[in-house]
Amino acid sequence: MNVMINGAAREVAEGMTVAQAVRSLTESATGVAVAVNDEVVTRSAWETTALRDSDRVEVLTAVQGG
Template identity: 55%
Template sequence: MSEVMNVLVNGSAEQIDAGATVADVVDRWARSPIGVAVAVNEAVVTKTNWSGTTLTEGDRVEIVTAVQGG
Protein backbone atom coordinates (compact mmCIF):
# COMPACT_ATOMS: atom_id res chain seq x y z
CA MET A 1 0.00 0.00 0.00
CA SER A 2 1.47 3.36 -0.99
CA GLU A 3 1.46 6.29 1.36
CA VAL A 4 -0.68 9.31 0.59
CA MET A 5 -0.65 12.91 1.71
CA ASN A 6 -3.24 15.64 1.85
CA VAL A 7 -2.91 18.81 -0.22
CA LEU A 8 -5.23 21.49 -1.52
CA VAL A 9 -5.58 21.68 -5.31
CA ASN A 10 -7.41 24.80 -6.44
CA GLY A 11 -8.99 25.01 -3.00
CA SER A 12 -10.20 21.39 -2.86
CA ALA A 13 -8.80 18.88 -0.38
CA GLU A 14 -7.17 16.05 -2.32
CA GLN A 15 -5.08 12.99 -1.52
CA ILE A 16 -2.00 12.34 -3.65
CA ASP A 17 0.81 9.84 -3.45
CA ALA A 18 3.59 10.77 -1.05
CA GLY A 19 6.52 12.09 -3.06
CA ALA A 20 4.32 13.44 -5.86
CA THR A 21 5.66 16.36 -7.85
CA VAL A 22 4.01 19.41 -9.36
CA ALA A 23 4.22 17.61 -12.74
CA ASP A 24 2.23 14.68 -11.29
CA VAL A 25 -0.52 17.01 -10.07
CA VAL A 26 -0.67 18.85 -13.41
CA ASP A 27 -0.93 15.50 -15.23
CA ARG A 28 -3.86 14.54 -13.01
CA TRP A 29 -5.81 17.81 -12.84
CA ALA A 30 -5.06 19.74 -16.05
CA ARG A 31 -6.38 18.70 -19.45
CA SER A 32 -3.09 19.72 -21.04
CA PRO A 33 0.08 21.35 -19.72
CA ILE A 34 -0.08 23.95 -22.51
CA GLY A 35 -0.93 27.39 -21.16
CA VAL A 36 -0.81 26.20 -17.54
CA ALA A 37 0.74 28.11 -14.66
CA VAL A 38 1.24 26.63 -11.19
CA ALA A 39 1.81 28.12 -7.76
CA VAL A 40 2.62 26.17 -4.61
CA ASN A 41 1.95 27.97 -1.35
CA GLU A 42 1.55 31.22 -3.32
CA ALA A 43 4.97 30.90 -5.03
CA VAL A 44 5.04 30.41 -8.81
CA VAL A 45 6.75 27.22 -9.97
CA THR A 46 8.16 27.53 -13.48
CA LYS A 47 7.36 24.73 -15.91
CA THR A 48 11.03 23.73 -16.04
CA ASN A 49 10.86 23.02 -12.29
CA TRP A 50 7.58 21.05 -12.19
CA SER A 51 9.16 17.59 -12.20
CA GLY A 52 11.79 18.60 -9.65
CA THR A 53 9.37 20.20 -7.17
CA THR A 54 8.17 17.59 -4.68
CA LEU A 55 5.02 18.41 -2.75
CA THR A 56 4.62 17.94 0.99
CA GLU A 57 1.71 17.41 3.35
CA GLY A 58 -0.58 20.43 3.49
CA ASP A 59 0.78 22.21 0.41
CA ARG A 60 -1.61 24.53 -1.42
CA VAL A 61 -1.41 24.07 -5.19
CA GLU A 62 -3.11 26.45 -7.61
CA ILE A 63 -3.35 25.41 -11.26
CA VAL A 64 -4.37 28.16 -13.68
CA THR A 65 -5.01 27.66 -17.38
CA ALA A 66 -4.89 30.59 -19.77
CA VAL A 67 -7.97 30.79 -21.99
CA GLN A 68 -8.06 32.82 -25.16
CA GLY A 69 -11.25 34.37 -26.36
CA GLY A 70 -13.20 37.52 -26.72
Template identity: 50%
Template sequence: MTLTVNGEAVDLTPPVTVAALVASRTDQRRIAVARNGEVVPRSQWVTTALAEGDEVEILAAVAGG
Protein backbone atom coordinates in the same frame (compact mmCIF):
# COMPACT_ATOMS: atom_id res chain seq x y z
CA MET B 1 -0.79 13.24 2.31
CA THR B 2 -3.41 15.92 1.93
CA LEU B 3 -2.95 18.97 -0.30
CA THR B 4 -5.26 21.75 -1.32
CA VAL B 5 -5.55 21.94 -5.11
CA ASN B 6 -7.54 24.86 -6.49
CA GLY B 7 -9.33 25.18 -3.15
CA GLU B 8 -10.21 21.48 -2.85
CA ALA B 9 -8.66 19.01 -0.38
CA VAL B 10 -6.97 16.17 -2.28
CA ASP B 11 -5.44 13.00 -0.80
CA LEU B 12 -2.38 11.70 -2.64
CA THR B 13 0.23 9.03 -2.04
CA PRO B 14 3.71 10.54 -1.80
CA PRO B 15 6.04 11.19 -3.42
CA VAL B 16 4.25 13.57 -5.81
CA THR B 17 5.87 16.23 -7.96
CA VAL B 18 4.23 19.25 -9.53
CA ALA B 19 4.64 17.57 -12.94
CA ALA B 20 2.83 14.41 -11.80
CA LEU B 21 0.00 16.41 -10.23
CA VAL B 22 -0.52 18.51 -13.37
CA ALA B 23 -0.45 15.39 -15.59
CA SER B 24 -3.08 13.71 -13.42
CA ARG B 25 -5.46 16.68 -13.51
CA THR B 26 -5.18 18.21 -16.98
CA ASP B 27 -3.77 17.69 -20.46
CA GLN B 28 -3.65 21.38 -21.32
CA ARG B 29 -0.37 22.94 -22.36
CA ARG B 30 -0.93 26.54 -21.30
CA ILE B 31 -0.78 25.93 -17.57
CA ALA B 32 0.81 27.88 -14.73
CA VAL B 33 1.29 26.45 -11.26
CA ALA B 34 1.69 28.18 -7.91
CA ARG B 35 2.69 26.33 -4.74
CA ASN B 36 2.05 28.10 -1.46
CA GLY B 37 1.66 31.40 -3.30
CA GLU B 38 4.89 31.10 -5.31
CA VAL B 39 4.94 30.42 -9.05
CA VAL B 40 6.79 27.21 -9.90
CA PRO B 41 8.69 27.61 -13.19
CA ARG B 42 7.84 24.86 -15.68
CA SER B 43 11.53 23.89 -15.76
CA GLN B 44 11.24 22.93 -12.07
CA TRP B 45 7.98 20.94 -12.18
CA VAL B 46 9.73 17.55 -12.39
CA THR B 47 11.99 18.29 -9.42
CA THR B 48 9.52 20.14 -7.18
CA ALA B 49 8.13 17.69 -4.65
CA LEU B 50 4.86 18.48 -2.96
CA ALA B 51 4.45 18.11 0.81
CA GLU B 52 1.65 17.62 3.31
CA GLY B 53 -0.44 20.79 3.59
CA ASP B 54 0.83 22.47 0.42
CA GLU B 55 -1.64 24.74 -1.35
CA VAL B 56 -1.43 24.39 -5.13
CA GLU B 57 -3.17 26.43 -7.77
CA ILE B 58 -3.24 25.10 -11.34
CA LEU B 59 -4.24 27.89 -13.71
CA ALA B 60 -5.04 27.68 -17.43
CA ALA B 61 -4.46 30.60 -19.77
CA VAL B 62 -7.63 31.60 -21.58
CA ALA B 63 -7.96 33.86 -24.61
CA GLY B 64 -10.63 36.51 -24.58
CA GLY B 65 -11.27 40.09 -23.96
Protein backbone atom coordinates in the same frame (compact mmCIF):
# COMPACT_ATOMS: atom_id res chain seq x y z
CA MET C 1 -0.75 12.85 2.20
CA ASN C 2 -3.25 15.69 1.87
CA VAL C 3 -2.82 18.78 -0.31
CA MET C 4 -5.15 21.51 -1.54
CA ILE C 5 -5.30 21.72 -5.33
CA ASN C 6 -7.26 24.65 -6.71
CA GLY C 7 -9.07 24.97 -3.39
CA ALA C 8 -10.11 21.32 -3.11
CA ALA C 9 -8.61 18.90 -0.60
CA ARG C 10 -7.04 15.89 -2.29
CA GLU C 11 -5.35 12.77 -1.03
CA VAL C 12 -2.22 12.21 -3.16
CA ALA C 13 0.68 9.79 -3.14
CA GLU C 14 3.73 10.65 -1.07
CA GLY C 15 6.34 12.32 -3.28
CA MET C 16 3.90 13.48 -5.97
CA THR C 17 5.55 16.13 -8.13
CA VAL C 18 4.11 19.36 -9.45
CA ALA C 19 4.21 17.84 -12.95
CA GLN C 20 2.10 14.88 -11.81
CA ALA C 21 -0.40 17.21 -10.16
CA VAL C 22 -0.72 19.24 -13.36
CA ARG C 23 -1.24 16.10 -15.46
CA SER C 24 -3.99 14.98 -13.09
CA LEU C 25 -5.92 18.18 -13.87
CA THR C 26 -5.24 18.99 -17.52
CA GLU C 27 -3.83 17.43 -20.66
CA SER C 28 -2.76 20.85 -21.90
CA ALA C 29 0.99 21.21 -22.41
CA THR C 30 0.91 24.97 -22.89
CA GLY C 31 -0.74 27.92 -21.23
CA VAL C 32 -0.40 26.46 -17.72
CA ALA C 33 1.07 28.16 -14.65
CA VAL C 34 1.55 26.70 -11.17
CA ALA C 35 2.06 28.17 -7.71
CA VAL C 36 2.77 26.17 -4.56
CA ASN C 37 2.12 27.97 -1.29
CA ASP C 38 1.82 31.28 -3.19
CA GLU C 39 5.23 30.84 -4.91
CA VAL C 40 5.36 30.40 -8.69
CA VAL C 41 7.05 27.17 -9.76
CA THR C 42 8.83 27.49 -13.11
CA ARG C 43 7.99 24.86 -15.70
CA SER C 44 11.60 23.64 -15.66
CA ALA C 45 11.18 22.73 -11.96
CA TRP C 46 7.85 20.90 -12.21
CA GLU C 47 9.39 17.40 -12.55
CA THR C 48 11.75 17.88 -9.60
CA THR C 49 9.47 19.77 -7.19
CA ALA C 50 7.83 17.30 -4.82
CA LEU C 51 4.69 18.28 -2.96
CA ARG C 52 4.55 18.03 0.82
CA ASP C 53 1.68 17.40 3.19
CA SER C 54 -0.61 20.44 3.52
CA ASP C 55 0.81 22.24 0.44
CA ARG C 56 -1.54 24.61 -1.37
CA VAL C 57 -1.29 24.19 -5.14
CA GLU C 58 -2.91 26.48 -7.70
CA VAL C 59 -2.91 25.33 -11.33
CA LEU C 60 -4.02 28.03 -13.75
CA THR C 61 -4.76 27.50 -17.43
CA ALA C 62 -5.07 30.17 -20.08
CA VAL C 63 -8.45 30.35 -21.79
CA GLN C 64 -9.17 31.99 -25.13
CA GLY C 65 -12.37 33.79 -25.73
CA GLY C 66 -13.92 37.09 -26.32
